[in-house]
Amino acid sequence: MAAIVRRTYHKRDKDTGSEPEGIQTDMSNLRPTGEATPRTDPLVPGADIPNADIPGADIRAGRLRRAPENFLTADDVRLVGKGRRDFLRASFLAAVAAGSAAAPGSLATAAAATGDGVGDPNILNPTPWGSSLGLPVAANPYGQPSKHERGLVRRQSPGLTQVPAASVSFAPLQGLFGIITPSGLHFERHHQGWQDIDPTRHRLMVNGARPDFVKTPKVYTMDDIMRLPPVSRMHFIECGANTGMEWGNVAVPTVQYTHGMLSCSEFTGVPLRTLLEDCGADLKAAKFVLAEGGDGSSMTRTIPIELVLSGEVMVAYGQNGEMLRPENGYPLRLVVPGVQGVSWVKWLRRIEVGDRPYATKDEAVHYIDLMPDGQHRQYSSIQECKSVITSPSGGQTLLDKGFFTISGLAWSGRGAVRRVDVSTDGGINWTQATLQTPVLSKCLTRFTLPWNWDGRPALLQSRATDETGFVQPAYGQLRAVRGTRSIYHNNAIQTWQVAESGDVNNVQIL
């Protein structure tokens, strides 16, 4: 364990470009107890260290505690603000060392510093927002998140794909709460760019592969579809390639990139079955339907009729109370609960009723899972039971020892999540987590577990079980049957390693 921690610090020194003078690379065990790794505010440089020049204020808002900043000169503080965490840490250690040599003096200084702050300046002094008039209504006709939240956005993984119009952007799971993905943060996967289709010119056609499969092939406008009795349901959508970069080994740093091809929305639309019946489809002869998009790629995917007959598959126009976002298929997309995202055809223009699978490009060249014997699994569609801890997660640092809530997401393409267990020792012992309501079929479920971190290294894992009794596999189990080159359907248990420094890193345990 220590070796890994050390490596982490070596790397950070490299990142900041130089080795701070006199700093030791393995400082994690030297870190004084109870002190958090100081954090700067990277989004507001200049204001990097809130309260930095206010004596007695800790880096964490609202705390009145001696802070490492008290040991630094104004210039030092500026350096730290530019990202020199190591420097701060070194200075702090130096100060502690000096303090133990001449304890009374330095304690006195610190005490004085704390003493002349009678409290938190954010309370004692007027705030700009508490002493001025705010903005008028409709200043943002379509409301925007706070500017302080601008770090939480969809992001690409550099080098994953060659061109951005056939690529992926990942949802920032590390900062999301509950189970609903805000529509603007829904992950994106496009094969031929995205379009903002004129809804008045959009059409949906339903026809048969053979004339006898559909009595009256029909064309529906959006007016037609939105007149039909609607249903609204919450479902997760996960790309079949989610976590695909990690099949062989750890490759990416944060949960945004390991698991961010995952989103969950309330979708509103019409069960596809309603439309098939309206056209007089032969639901006995039908075994499959083909769904086709209206964009340049005219994406096609085969859907089994069972999911249509059960009423689950939906032709959706609504997402989280408003129309679908263009990136998510405006004005119409297919919703295929439990099945990988590629089947949720966006910009849906046609449904064909047929009696055999179609072997379309994205089910004959891609979205096929390579097995160790050189065969590809074709028509692999269900997203099996899976979970991941989103906080704390890779790339984050815990503020300090003490109380935390481990929180994450669990889901299954075969139904509802029945339970989630969490381990803090890499899978030796497990504790059952609490499932937040609602717990819905083929929908994300939020789990939580209270945790008192004692400052020692930990290995966090979550393991979900669904209503069929299926238990999420460990990496070793998954690789034993599927090898490491499958790309798709990686639902292995994720491990986050917590170092003594509080840094959380992506690791794998078999």
Added chain:
Amino acid sequence: MSRSCKAALLGIVLFGWAAPALADGFANVGRPATPAEIKTWDIDVGPDFAGLPKGSGTVSRGMEIWEEKCASCHGTFGESNSVFNPLVGGTTAEDIKTGHVAALKRTDFPARTTFMKVATVSTLYDYIRRAMPWNAPKSLSDDDVYAVLAYLLNLAEIVPDDFTLTDATIRDVQQRMPNRDGMTTAHALWPGPDLPGMLAKPDTANAACMTGCKPKAELASQLPDHARGAHGNIAEQNRLIGPVRGQRTGPDTAAAELPSPALALAEQSGCLSCHAVDTRVVGPSYSEIAARYRGKNSADALVSKVKAGGEGAWGAVPMPPQDDLSIDDAKTLVAWILSGAPQK
């Protein structure tokens, strides 16, 4: 119970799905599709070649089309990696005999090209016709699709140089596809019953052990050093509040996006409680002000007005005097307003 019966029952139980109650259905919703409409949109070609249009194309004609319309992205020989994965390569004459691409068993084989994977030639016809060229999809005639596919098949050494691909010969080609027997449906990931060899049970079977599940937890893999900073500064991809922060793994980019100092000054001086950039609040919007005084030499007059306050220029509501505002700050603010009040 029949399959559809069961499914329907399930539907009622799980989703409250029920047949529409109205006897005459959904009157006036949707209309019959015309034959011409169906012909235009129903362009899918299945693995049994249902839907394949009549037509033909030679390898040499295909080469012309390829060079004009495809090579820029896929390379002259379909080998390019710059826009997408290579289309051609990695298959052998032996594979054409066996129907299995041997290189797929090798963990050291660098790439997986399209021809190494695809089992059905219909897939390529269907896909090129609907989606390629990528930037001008559906622009090829049916014959052009035959020709360009013939060329690709020739590059993959499946058909000879003098080959003509037609709706008839494509069936023979299917028998020579290098990975034609490379697919299996022996898995439990299909949500229906109708694929050959499907498995009823998932292929992994973990157990929910709770205590002492293994002697120790060994790390099999960790983030490689080079990957730590490969996704930008993670500190900027996390929230500024809460129980955790992001690790700093790269330079701050936010510095470049600092809000304009004049904007901060306007905020501090309380101007923004009455003015917004684009909308009228108590006073006129800054863009209105900028528009009215554009090209006029009014900066000094405005500085005085801001300091002294006044009314009548925009309406009956007065602007209060700004006693605490220094002349310099007033000048900065007026210059900023007249330049359109940029946010950055």
